[in-house]
Each structure stands twice: as C-alpha cells, then as structure tokens.
Amino acid sequence: MRRCNEAEKEDAKMVPAWELVTIASRHTIICSRLFEHTLARYSRTCSDIKEPRPLCQMSTRSSSGPGLKRKRATPGSSQTAKKLKLQSSFVAESPFPDFEHPTPAEAKEVFNLLSKAHRLRDPERRAPVAGPNAAQTCGNVPNVIESLIGTILSQNTSGTNSGRAKTNLDAAFGRNNFAAIASAPLNEVVEAIRCGGLANKKAATIQKALRSIKQRHGQYSLQHLAAVEEGERMTDDDIMKELLAYDGVGPKTASCVLLFCLGRDSFAVDTHVFRLSKILGWVPPKADRILTQAHLDLRVPSELKYGLHVLMIQHGRACKGCKKIDSEESCILKECLKARKAEDGDDALEVIDDDED
Numbered sequence: 001m002r003r004c005n006e007a008e009k010e011d012a013k014m015v016p017a018w019e020l021v022t023i024a025s026r027h028t029i030i031c032s033r034l035f036e037h038t039l040a041r042y043s044r045t046c047s048d049i050k051e052p053r054p055l056c057q058m059s060t061r062s063s064s065g066p067g068l069k070r071k072r073a074t075p076g077s078s079q080t081a082k083k084l085k086l087q088s089s090f091v092a093e094s095p096f097p098d099f100e101h102p103t104p105a106e107a108k109e110v111f112n113l114l115s116k117a118h119r120l121r122d123p124e125r126r127a128p129v130a131g132p133n134a135a136q137t138c139g140n141v142p143n144v145i146e147s148l149i150g151t152i153l154s155q156n157t158s159g160t161n162s163g164r165a166k167t168n169l170d171a172a173f174g175r176n177n178f179a180a181i182a183s184a185p186l187n188e189v190v191e192a193i194r195c196g197g198l199a200n201k202k203a204a205t206i207q208k209a210l211r212s213i214k215q216r217h218g219q220y221s222l223q224h225l226a227a228v229e230e231g232e233r234m235t236d237d238d239i240m241k242e243l244l245a246y247d248g249v250g251p252k253t254a255s256c257v258l259l260f261c262l263g264r265d266s267f268a269v270d271t272h273v274f275r276l277s278k279i280l281g282w283v284p285p286k287a288d289r290i291l292t293q294a295h296l297d298l299r300v301p302s303e304l305k306y307g308l309h310v311l312m313i314q315h316g317r318a319c320k321g322c323k324k325i326d327s328e329e330s331c332i333l334k335e336c337l338k339a340r341k342a343e344d345g346d347d348a349l350e351v352i353d354d355d356e357d
Helices: 002-013 017-048 075-089 104-117 144-153 159-173 178-183 186-196 199-217 236-244 251-261 271-280 289-299 302-318 332-344 348-353
Strands: 065-069
Touching: 075 236, 075 251, 104 302, 104 332, 144 159, 144 199, 144 251, 159 178, 159 186, 178 199, 186 199, 236 251, 251 289, 251 302, 271 289, 271 302, 271 332
Parallel strands: none
Antiparallel strands: none
C-alpha cells in the first residue's frame, strides 16, 4: 500500500509532455531573438570600421601641393643643412660686423701675456706625425680620418681619458682599421671608448661619419683634404663644408682638424676659449660658441691663431681665477683688464660681470 502511494506521488511530480514542448519552444524563441540581437549589434559595429586601402592605392600627395611626394627630413639632415648655412653666411663677414674686438693689437697683447704665464709647448706649429695618440694631440696626426676620430673622442673630457679611449679603440679594432669600426655592432664601439665619456653619442657619431665617408668617396679616406699640390689644394671653406656635412661634426671639431692635422690657420673655439673670450670682451655678451668661433676666426690674425688657441686652452684649464666670476684667485687676464680700466676708463670690468655661470 505504501509503495503504491509513493508511485502515485512520483507520477504527480512528472510534467506533462505538452508542457515540455511549450517550454522548449519558448526557450528556442528566446535564444533565437538573442542571437538576432547580437548579430545586429555586430553588423552595426563592423559597418563603422573603414576598410583599409591597399598600399598601392594610398596617395603620395602631401598638403604642400598636388602631385608632390611627401619627404621626411631627418634630424641629421636638418642639422647638417643648418651647419652648412651658418658656414656659408660667415665666410667673409662676422656675425657681429659692428663689433670691433679683438683688434690685432688686443689679440697680440693677450698672446704675449699668456706666453709669459704659460710655457707654450710648441711655439711653432708641428707637422703631423703618425706616432702620437690622435685624441691627446687634438688630432695632430697625418691621417685625416684618424684626426677626426681623435678630435671627436676629445670632446667634453680630459686628455687622459680621451687618450685612453683612442688606445682602447685601436686595441679593439686595429689602428685606422676604419672598415672594422664602421661595420662593428654599436655596443662594441661603445665599450671600447667608454672610458672617454659620452660613449654612446661618440660611438654613433664615429660610425655615421665613417659610413658616410665610404658612401661619398668609395673608400675610407679623406686624404684629398690634405692635398697641397696646385690645382688639388682645397680652400679652408671647402674643407670646412665637407667636414660639417658629416652628422655629429661641428664647427669646433672641423676647425681642429684644419688647425692640427692640415696645418691651416683656423681658430677653434672650445669651452675654455669661449669663456675667456667672454671675459676679455671679444664677443657680445649674448654670443654663443658657434657664433663666437665665426667672429674670432675673422678677427684674430692668422699668425696668432695656432699659438693663441693653445695658450687660451692651457690658461683656461690651469687658472682658477677666471673659472668663476666671484673667484678670489688671481688671473693675469683680469688684472690686465683692471689696469686698462684704470688707464682709459673703459668698461672692461662690466664685460667680466656678463660672463657665463
């Protein structure tokens, strides 16, 4: 009797077949509507996305005019164009044409003062020799590319550090093995010259210059710049323009190659020469280093350019009295300016106050 009651209860729980069919139908309808709704949303989204055009159909016209192909100027090419424009602008005329200092007499006076205070190691300019370290001698070697590399390595560091960097570079790749340096991975060149400071920048500059030289001349050589034969000797301006055409080579570096490697009369302005020129009042207070070089290269007599450049660097490195405006140390240049002011009442001391920090 109990079993019959339990069976009846189970039968009562069972859902009739027609209800199952109804539930299934409703479920199918709901799923179908959800699918249609999702499909519609997907279709609208896809219609908002523009199909990319094939590369062959893309326009090469720029906003500057119809039919003109778009050219992207690289930072290097833009900087090179700026360097060459400045060089061409100040070949014969100073950027400060109304600024009459230094006079030949003023340049000679400073030369004599510094000659007494510092022993000029080489009163007469030496002919380049193959033996010395190009970085320690400001590029005083006969190979023009080696001189260029040595001058690049000497930037913003001491002679000791730049000399070690050049020695390591020669040990890693061989002296004047320019093909090996140019084709080496950048990090290997960086490691070789790391002790010279700014290794990443200098390594990239050296490799770019070497590759550009090879592309331009078909070989790793700039010896045509050193030609002295009639009909082959280049002008100072043409040499400067070629050196400045290489990325990373600035006016000071190019001028050093002319002065020390090629034996030309060029007045290179580094940090020390620039600072002392400001103290002496040889350039307007707001002149930068590049314009200072352009101005002084025209104002300093040719026979003084080599010796005065070397002496000003020696003095700038050694003298503590002219490194800061408020320095209490003595400086023969400042003493000279004070004496001149006492004699003729000019504004020499006011120029000193405008010196850079």
